[in-house]
Amino acid sequence: MRLSRKSEYGLRALLELTKAYDQVALRRSDIAAAQHVPVGFLETILLELKRAGILGSRPGVQGGYRLIKPPEDVSVGQVIRILDGPLAPIPCVSQTAYQTCRDCPYSRTRDCPIQNVMFDVRNAIAGVLDGYTLRAFYDRNRNRRVRKSPKRRGNSPLSSTQGTSDPQ
């Protein structure tokens, strides 16, 4: 259930690119330095984000990468899907990349217990990540959620202001 380095690096890079949105292009080396990520790896990540239509780039002197979509229109969920694939814990509950299970004893009955649980998990994850825009991700103290209040637990929408209540 772990977030890959790839997605982590990608999100860190997007933090920088959101900051520079509508201003300057950032060189991969600048991004790598600012966020302490290996420049070579970052390269492949930025390329993937470019192919996905989130980033634009230009070679040459004033070149570099820039965010070409408004940060309000890109969700963290989208980014992770691009870099890591579907959010769903198992393919048979993915909305964006559904696949039947190959050797599940329940695949005939259409009522697999694991599928049932993981369906809820998938929705819980997507509910959080698809509701988080890059904008909210960047200036992280307000406007965090873009959608109406999440249905997870009866908390108030902004309840997890979480000024870092030290976990554990």
Add this chain to the structure above:
Amino acid sequence: MRLSRKSEYGLRALLELTKAYDQVALRRSDIAAAQHVPVGFLETILLELKRAGILGSRPGVQGGYRLIKPPEDVSVGQVIRILDGPLAPIPCVSQTAYQTCRDCPYSRTRDCPIQNVMFDVRNAIAGVLDGYTLRAFYDRNRNRRVRKSPKRRGNSPLSSTQGTSDPQ
């Protein structure tokens, strides 16, 4: 964000063991056959669940594995933690296995955007998985959640998820 085979196999095995709860012990070979999982791998999985106190076992003729905790008292989240480790996408938001990030540029400010997002994800995942008992997992059409549904049918003891780590 994927569920490992290990956890999947473990949960499948627990499905069989829940069915046989308070009745018979199941041999690993029986479980492996019923759920189409490699018997050698299953072995190590069952052992881990045993060490964690969820299963008991006995060698010899009428031997095998059996669930030694009431299925009402074991959550799917517990099982996955035992087999796969923390539910949290990154260690710095884990409630059960917190670790500081080693090279995060934000680790000083105590206000890391990634940490903020993943904190919510962690809680969303744990909210689902810790609310799902083995009992609900097994007879999956009713009483799915243990927390939200006040009406329990039958006379099950239900000491309400004693072992599950309470998120928050």
Add this chain to the structure above:
DNA sequence: ATATAGTTTAGAAAAATTATTAAGAATTAC
């Protein structure tokens, strides 16, 4: 004692993740 079945450790095999390299192509400045 014997057959049955779990226990334990080590580690092999396979897959996924993480990263590097190097040659190439586009852009700008001059």
Add this chain to the structure above:
DNA sequence: GTAATTCTTAATAATTTTTCTAAACTATAT
């Protein structure tokens, strides 16, 4: 044009994690 800069692409190396196997060992019941 040429040179400097910076992205582009593909191949692949390195590392880690996951998945699985093997074999010797121990416990239980009859």
